[in-house]
Amino acid sequence: MSAYRLTRSYHFSAGHRLASAALSDDENARLYGQCFRPHGHNYTVEVTLAGTLDPATGMAGDLGELDRTVERVLLDHVDHYDLSSAVPALDGVITTGENLARAFWGWLAAALPPGRLERVAVVETANNTFEYCGSRSLR
Amino acid sequence: MTPAPVYVTRKFTFSAAHHYRQPAWSDEENRRVFGALTVPHGHNYALEVTLVGAVDERTGMVMDLAELKRLVGDAVIARFDHADLNADPVFASGRIPTTENLVRACWDLLAPKLGAERLHRLRLWEDPTFYVEYFGS
Numbered sequence: 001m002s003a004y005r006l007t008r009s010y011h012f013s014a015g016h017r018l019a020s021a022a023l024s025d026d027e028n029a030r031l032y033g034q035c036f037r038p039h040g041h042n043y044t045v046e047v048t049l050a051g052t053l054d055p056a057t058g059m060a061g062d063l064g065e066l067d068r069t070v071e072r073v074l075l076d077h078v079d080h081y082d083l084s085s086a087v088p089a090l091d092g093v094i095t096t097g098e099n100l101a102r103a104f105w106g107w108l109a110a111a112l113p114p115g116r117l118e119r120v121a122v123v124e125t126a127n128n129t130f131e132y133c134g135s136r137s138l139r
Numbered sequence: 140m141t142p143a144p145v146y147v148t149r150k151f152t153f154s155a156a157h158h159y160r161q162p163a164w165s166d167e168e169n170r171r172v173f174g175a176l177t178v179p180h181g182h183n184y185a186l187e188v189t190l191v192g193a194v195d196e197r198t199g200m201v202m203d204l205a206e207l208k209r210l211v212g213d214a215v216i217a218r219f220d221h222a223d224l225n226a227d228p229v230f231a232s233g234r235i236p237t238t239e240n241l242v243r244a245c246w247d248l249l250a251p252k253l254g255a256e257r258l259h260r261l262r263l264w265e266d267p268t269f270y271v272e273y274f275g276s
Binding site for chain 2: 031093094098
């Protein structure tokens with residue numbers, strides 16, 4: 001059982017638009033409203049790790065190592081890109097906050113030691129947050 | 140296997156007046172327990188509504204946030220924004236409009252509209268230093 005949870009925030013800015021390839025422009029405009037128009041956000045991604053305390057270091061997670069991993073597998077692929085057209089790993093994904101949280105979880109879980117990733121939150125604006133924690137339940 | 144759910148949180152704000160008074164107690168007892176809170180005052184509240192659900196793969200969404208905004212706006216914000224909470228029927232029978240009681244009142248207003256299984260958590264901020272979370276019963 002991991003006694004600690006560590007959360008670190010990252011920022012990136014990216015363009016996107018919400019559109020389903022299965023729908024016409026009119027249907028997409030009706031479904032997604034303003035979000036159908038190309039626009040962008042200053043995104044915040046919160047990455048939460050679970051860990052146990054290493055008595056030698058006093059740390060339950062190495063934030064420097066986490067920074068390098070997040071930069072390599074996430075930020076380098078999305079910062080100042082158009083999420084809806086220029087990110088191969090998001091091909092075919094409607095770039096809602098829900099889908100981004102799941103996608104980022106997948107990228108990070110594959111790069112971090114098994115079992116360490118506890119939660120990924122995509123903060124799209126100060127008012128909208130999307131959280132994914134795999135099969136865990138959120139508290 | 141059922142796909143893992145996504146948690147979606149949207150923040151709303153409203154401003155309201157309240158004061159604390161337990162009608163069963165004397166003025167002196169009220170002042171002793173509640174202090175400055177016996178005097179009518181107000182707060183800028185922030186209500187974070189967290190939904191949980193499967194992503195609709197056709198839309199990529201758990202719920203249309205514009206619809207959420209409309210539902211919460213109609214059920215909670217229109218009712219409590221720039222209102223005296225003590226005058227609301229919810230708090231008329233001596234139920235004190237604490238943050239705890241207010242978040243529960245918000246839950247009772249929203250759960251029937253959103254579905255108790257979809258409403259995961261309400262977090263009500265009374266001011267930037269204090270919030271109460273409620274997860275239903």
